[in-house]
Amino acid sequence: MARKKRKVPGINGASSADIAFMLLLFFLLTTSMDTDQGLPRRLPNPPENKEKQEEIKSKERNVFKVHINSENQILCQGELVTLPRLRELAKEFIENPNNADNLPEKELVDIQYFGERWVTKNHIISLQCDRTTNYQTYIDVQNELAAAYNELRDGESLRTFGKPYKTLDNEDHIKALQDLFKQTISEAEPKSYGAKK
Numbered sequence: 001m002a003r004k005k006r007k008v009p010g011i012n013g014a015s016s017a018d019i020a021f022m023l024l025l026f027f028l029l030t031t032s033m034d035t036d037q038g039l040p041r042r043l044p045n046p047p048e049n050k051e052k053q054e055e056i057k058s059k060e061r062n063v064f065k066v067h068i069n070s071e072n073q074i075l076c077q078g079e080l081v082t083l084p085r086l087r088e089l090a091k092e093f094i095e096n097p098n099n100a101d102n103l104p105e106k107e108l109v110d111i112q113y114f115g116e117r118w119v120t121k122n123h124i125i126s127l128q129c130d131r132t133t134n135y136q137t138y139i140d141v142q143n144e145l146a147a148a149y150n151e152l153r154d155g156e157s158l159r160t161f162g163k164p165y166k167t168l169d170n171e172d173h174i175k176a177l178q179d180l181f182k183q184t185i186s187e188a189e190p191k192s193y194g195a196k197k
Contacts, residue, residue: 062104062122064093066145070130072137083144090148094181096120113160113176121182128188145185153177 066086067075074081076089096103104120111117125145129138150165157165161173168174 068129
């Protein structure tokens with residue numbers, strides 16, 4: 001008599017889907033996601049009406065124009081400059097130490113810890129890049145502009161509070177310095193400057 005072949009029981013696959021789902025969920029929850037931090041910038045408020053727009057256009061002295069062309073050259077107020085020179089020009093523009101006619105208008109403002117001070121309250125640094133500008137050049141320019149503000153704040157912080165701006169832990173002191181040298185960097189939409197034809 002021939003022996004009957006025994007059926008080998010199959011593997012129960014019902015729980016495989018559950019296990020796969022649990023593993024997927026585990027990896028999604030435990031994997032860290034890198035997010036781009038970006039560069040914090042405060043843009044100027046839009047003008048309320050046409051009269052205000054004309055007033056802004058007429059005060060060219062309050063705008064510091066920085067362009068980065070397709071060859072990663074930096075143009076500041078239409079003049080070719082190096083990164084270190086850009087920082088020095090930006091500092092002079094932000095502070096306007098001698099109240100020059102070609103630099104931003106100064107206003108008398110009452111600032112905590114500093115009293116009444118003449119500041120360039122309405123100045124704007126306008127940054128515009130070419131569409132083909134190298135990202136590293138863009139970041140370098142951003143760093144130089146931010147460093148211009150930080151150096152001015154640093155000097156005033158040392159004179160007034162006896163320590164550098166970056167080491168301050170008093171929020172009121174930090175805010176006072178930020179009011180004294182208000183950071184206003186406006187980024188315009190990229191255009192094609194000096195593109196190769």
